[in-house]
Amino acid sequence: MIDPILLSFLPLVGAFLVPLTGKYKPHFTASVLFLTLLSLVWASLPVLRGENVHRVYSWAKELDLNFEVYMDSLSAFFSILTCFLCLLAAVYSARYMEREEGLSRYYLAYLLFSGGMIGVLLSGNLLQFYLFWELMSLTCFLLVSQLGTGAAHRAAFKYFVMIHAGALCLLLAICTIYLKVGELSMPRLKTLLSPSPGWLGPVSLLTLLGFGFKAGVVPLHTWLPEAHPEAPTPVSSLLSGIMVKTGIYGVLRFLFDVFGLSLSSSTLGLATSTLGILAILMGVHAALVEKDIKKFLAFSTIANIGYIVLAVGVGSGLGLTAGIFHLLNHALLKSSLFMLAGCVLYRTGTRNIDEMGGLGKVMPVTAGLFLIGALAISGIPPFNAFASKLLVYQAALVPFSPIYACYAFLAIYASIVIFVAFMRVTHAVFFGSIQDRLRRVKEVPASMLAPPLILTTISVLFGVLPNLPLSFVAPSVQSLGPGGAFDLTSSWLGYMTPIGFYRALTLSVLIAGSFGVAGALYLSSLKLVPRAPVPVKLETMIGGEEVTSLGRSRVGAEPFSGSFRNALKPLYNIAEKSGFDILWVGLARGVQKSASGIHRRLLTAGYVPVMLLLLAFSVMVLVFLVV
Amino acid sequence: MGPEIFFKVLVFPGFFFAAVMGLLYLWLHRKLLARFQWRVGPPVYQTFADFVKLFFKETIIPAGCNKLAFVSAPLLALASLIAASVLIPIGGRGALEFTADLIVLLYLLTLPAVALLIGGASSGNPFGGVGAGRKATLLLSYELGLVVSLLSLAFGAGSLRIGDLMRFSERVGPLLCLPGAIAFLLCMQAKLGLLPFDIPEAKTEIMAGVYTEYSGVLLGLLKLSKAMLLFLLPSFLVSLFFPGPVTGVYLFDTLLHLAKVAVIVLVVSIIVAVNPRLRIDQALRFFWVYVLGLSALSFILIRFAV
Numbered sequence: 061m062i063d064p065i066l067l068s069f070l071p072l073v074g075a076f077l078v079p080l081t082g083k084y085k086p087h088f089t090a091s092v093l094f095l096t097l098l099s100l101v102w103a104s105l106p107v108l109r110g111e112n113v114h115r116v117y118s119w120a121k122e123l124d125l126n127f128e129v130y131m132d133s134l135s136a137f138f139s140i141l142t143c144f145l146c147l148l149a150a151v152y153s154a155r156y157m158e159r160e161e162g163l164s165r166y167y168l169a170y171l172l173f174s175g176g177m178i179g180v181l182l183s184g185n186l187l188q189f190y191l192f193w194e195l196m197s198l199t200c201f202l203l204v205s206q207l208g209t210g211a212a213h214r215a216a217f218k219y220f221v222m223i224h225a226g227a228l229c230l231l232l233a234i235c236t237i238y239l240k241v242g243e244l245s246m247p248r249l250k251t252l253l254s255p256s257p258g259w260l261g262p263v264s265l266l267t268l269l270g271f272g273f274k275a276g277v278v279p280l281h282t283w284l285p286e287a288h289p290e291a292p293t294p295v296s297s298l299l300s301g302i303m304v305k306t307g308i309y310g311v312l313r314f315l316f317d318v319f320g321l322s323l324s325s326s327t328l329g330l331a332t333s334t335l336g337i338l339a340i341l342m343g344v345h346a347a348l349v350e351k352d353i354k355k356f357l358a359f360s361t362i363a364n365i366g367y368i369v370l371a372v373g374v375g376s377g378l379g380l381t382a383g384i385f386h387l388l389n390h391a392l393l394k395s396s397l398f399m400l401a402g403c404v405l406y407r408t409g410t411r412n413i414d415e416m417g418g419l420g421k422v423m424p425v426t427a428g429l430f431l432i433g434a435l436a437i438s439g440i441p442p443f444n445a446f447a448s449k450l451l452v453y454q455a456a457l458v459p460f461s462p463i464y465a466c467y468a469f470l471a472i473y474a475s476i477v478i479f480v481a482f483m484r485v486t487h488a489v490f491f492g493s494i495q496d497r498l499r500r501v502k503e504v505p506a507s508m509l510a511p512p513l514i515l516t517t518i519s520v521l522f523g524v525l526p527n528l529p530l531s532f533v534a535p536s537v538q539s540l541g542p543g544g545a546f547d548l549t550s551s552w553l554g555y556m557t558p559i560g561f562y563r564a565l566t567l568s569v570l571i572a573g574s575f576g577v578a579g580a581l582y583l584s585s586l587k588l589v590p591r592a593p594v595p596v597k598l599e600t601m602i603g604g605e606e607v608t609s610l611g612r613s614r615v616g617a618e619p620f621s622g623s624f625r626n627a628l629k630p631l632y633n634i635a636e637k638s639g640f641d642i643l644w645v646g647l648a649r650g651v652q653k654s655a656s657g658i659h660r661r662l663l664t665a666g667y668v669p670v671m672l673l674l675l676a677f678s679v680m681v682l683v684f685l686v687v
Numbered sequence: 688m689g690p691e692i693f694f695k696v697l698v699f700p701g702f703f704f705a706a707v708m709g710l711l712y713l714w715l716h717r718k719l720l721a722r723f724q725w726r727v728g729p730p731v732y733q734t735f736a737d738f739v740k741l742f743f744k745e746t747i748i749p750a751g752c753n754k755l756a757f758v759s760a761p762l763l764a765l766a767s768l769i770a771a772s773v774l775i776p777i778g779g780r781g782a783l784e785f786t787a788d789l790i791v792l793l794y795l796l797t798l799p800a801v802a803l804l805i806g807g808a809s810s811g812n813p814f815g816g817v818g819a820g821r822k823a824t825l826l827l828s829y830e831l832g833l834v835v836s837l838l839s840l841a842f843g844a845g846s847l848r849i850g851d852l853m854r855f856s857e858r859v860g861p862l863l864c865l866p867g868a869i870a871f872l873l874c875m876q877a878k879l880g881l882l883p884f885d886i887p888e889a890k891t892e893i894m895a896g897v898y899t900e901y902s903g904v905l906l907g908l909l910k911l912s913k914a915m916l917l918f919l920l921p922s923f924l925v926s927l928f929f930p931g932p933v934t935g936v937y938l939f940d941t942l943l944h945l946a947k948v949a950v951i952v953l954v955v956s957i958i959v960a961v962n963p964r965l966r967i968d969q970a971l972r973f974f975w976v977y978v979l980g981l982s983a984l985s986f987i988l989i990r991f992a993v
């Protein structure tokens with residue numbers, strides 16, 4: 061019988077069959093991913109019982125290289141989430157992409173991308189991890205540049221350069237480990253590296269840097285707000301939903317699991333948390349003034365990654381639980397929000413929120429789901445991201461050091477900023493009077509609404525019953541073995557931490573019940589009060605003037621952020637001149653300029669092969685240097 | 688639990704009690720304000736009569752709004768306050784205290800603002816939109832000060848449980864709590880939408896801001912939640928910052944609590960009486976400089992005094 065865990069690599073095989081499937085490409089892709097999801101769940105059954113799956117297949121005997129598949133509760137959790145989101149985004153792609161060219165390339169890259177991510181998550185070997193990491197990054201480059209516009213190519217190029225700066229750090233770290241220990245297998249390294257040797261410090265820094273690029277941690281985030289809007293929407297939903305999280309997974313896997321480091325009450329932990337809070341503040345304030353809806357969501361992703369990094373930097377069991385729980389919630393919500401933004405883009409053809417408005421009337425389901433997602437992701441109770449953000453705040457408060465306390469204060473404040481930012485976008489896109497140009501817009505097809513609907517339903521469910529996700533998150537945290545006791549108890553009613561508690565179910569029932577009471581008051585008044593015999597259709601009240609000019613006097617996003625922006629003008633001015641993008645503007649641009657001569661000459665040979673060649677060459681140089 | 692929970696949520700200290708107390712304190716506020724201005728002021732049943740009148744008026748839902756959001760916003764505002772009313776301790780303990788801690792309560796008291804924002808934005812009215820925008824900016828201005836002043840207590844007490852916080856402030860005494868309490872009071876003024884921070888509903892500029900399109904029972908529910916907020920927020924302030932002295936006799940403690948709330952309402956009324964309305968950017972600066980400074984002072988005091 062075939063091993064279910066090998067079936068999890070199905071997308072890698074399936075990808076090459078895509079060109080043969082004619083017009084059934086989306087169906088084929090979705091079915092491959094569905095089978096993969098099933099086999100992942102099947103393969104993770106022993107993990108649920110507490111047995112880690114570890115398979116070693118001989119790959120290159122002469123080089124003593126093995127293909128190792130390793131699945132513990134952390135990778136099971138991540139890979140199932142990944143595959144689930146890939147499946148939903150594939151379903152969404154079917155209608156979204158049907159008007160585009162080059163679908164063979166798209167679905168091929170899509171399956172390879174999904175397979176690459178799952179491969180990263182199931183790797184039990186450092187070299188293999190790196191290879192899948194490259195597969196993921198390269199196919200992602202293809203997907204970002206899929207739409208073929210100049211902006212898409214620039215964004216993809218920036219992504220490519222920045223991610224490979226990170227990948228090189230990672231490769232250097234892996235090479236160092238191999239040279240020092242002579243071992244690549246993760247489970248065996250775990251025993252070899254304890255007690256941790258002195259050279260592990262710089263190596264940890266290198267890995268943090270490498271994964272930081274991927275996760276979009278400030279100041280390495282600048283590819284994120286450019287790649288997200290330019291990529292096709294299903295891809296952006298995957299980028300934010302899960303790909304940037306592979307960076308977090310890498311940190312958890314390498315630092316906590318393989319290296320056996322503990323971040324709690326260490327300088328490295330404090331530095332990580334500081335980067336987290338910087339990312340939060342940067343992300344929310346940039347999102348507050350952004351006019352491109354997908355870019356806005358990308359900034360929100362940066363902020364949410366900040367929450368995760370902040371919690372992981374605290375390093376306690378509570379912090380890790382908070383981080384992974386928030387990661388899950390953010391993955392569900394942000395995928396959904398990107399898809400909904402894509403629905404708007406699909407129907408209106410613009411990403412600029414100033415050109416929309418009043419779409420709630422013509423796209424009610426999209427608007428409703430977006431509003432719920434916006435409330436949920438800003439951390440409004442009783443939704444799921446509130447449950448996880450509350451854990452983040454508490455994890456930051458528990459050390460009772462003034463610095464971490466200030467981080468907690470700022471994190472709560474930032475949640476309100478992102479709430480305002482989301483309300484601003486919701487108002488500008490869905491509320492207010494509708495523009496004439498958009499009056500004939502229709503709701504999107506059902507296959508584009510079903511994935512966000514499923515994600516939103518799961519999110520709401522997780523908000524009411526946080527025990528459900530926590531019972532999956534907790535084993536992953538325990539498998540990482542953070543220092544200190546595991547200090548979170550959860551039951552069906554909610555959870556309890558050393559300093560507080562949150563009975564999500566009770567609170568939800570309380571709010572729902574009270575809502576019912578208020579609703580009863582409203583309905584009874586409607587029953588009791590006689591209506592006018594002929595219903596009067598009353599237009600908007602603007603003080604006695606004709607309402608025909610309403611389209612022009614539409615209130616957009618400005619009142620939500622104008623004054624705030626003015627107050628922080630100096631900072632926003634620097635940010636707009638891309639002053640915070642030092643890395644790219646200063647370094648990479650210079651490299652790009654000096655290389656543009658070679659670049660132009662080689663462009664005729666095709667973009668990607670050249671890049672691959674250059675990459676292979678630089679890797680070789682690097683390996684020689686290290687050896 | 689059992690049937691008594693319905694009593695707690697619906698009658699005491701939940702909906703009915705909070706609504707009646709809210710309308711009474713609203714009357715007190717209006718009466719005090721009238722006396723400050725050499726007017727006679729309304730009779731005690733006025734605020735109740737206002738609500739009943741609105742309840743029996745026709746509710747008009749304008750054509751330009753998003754009906755679901757427009758109707759559910761006032762209901763959500765009221766619902767969150769009913770939930771908050773059973774969590775905020777009165778006379779030493781909250782009815783369903785075990786449900787949630789400080790941060791959850793902070794968010795529950797922010798939900799009315801969230802609901803109003805949605806309501807104003809979804810009404811389709813330009814004034815509603817501008818009002819929602821101003822409310823959002825105000826929210827951004829006071830939130831950090833509010834968070835710091837509240838969580839400084841939690842930092843001192845080493846816990847987020849309301850009961851622990853009350854014991855902590857009783858132990859350290861009212862003097863140490865004063866800067867935080869003043870910061871909270873000023874944020875409260877903005878949360879209540881009262882002068883000098885009634886910018887989101889500035890009558891002379893944007894009609895009624897977020898309230899512009901509301902009528903009938905929906906407006907009544909919004910006014911009712913505003914009245915309940917006038918009871919619940921001072922109640923929260925009193926419980927957290929000035930819980931003492933606790934005698935243990937529930938009735939006495941409750942009456943003392945209500946008297947302290949009345950004092951806070953008096954202070955609120957004085958602030959309303961002597962201040963003109965600020966511009967939104969002035970309010971922003973005020974909160975970011977003075978209120979945040981005060982709460983930072985309270986954080987430092989608690990950090991070094993404990």
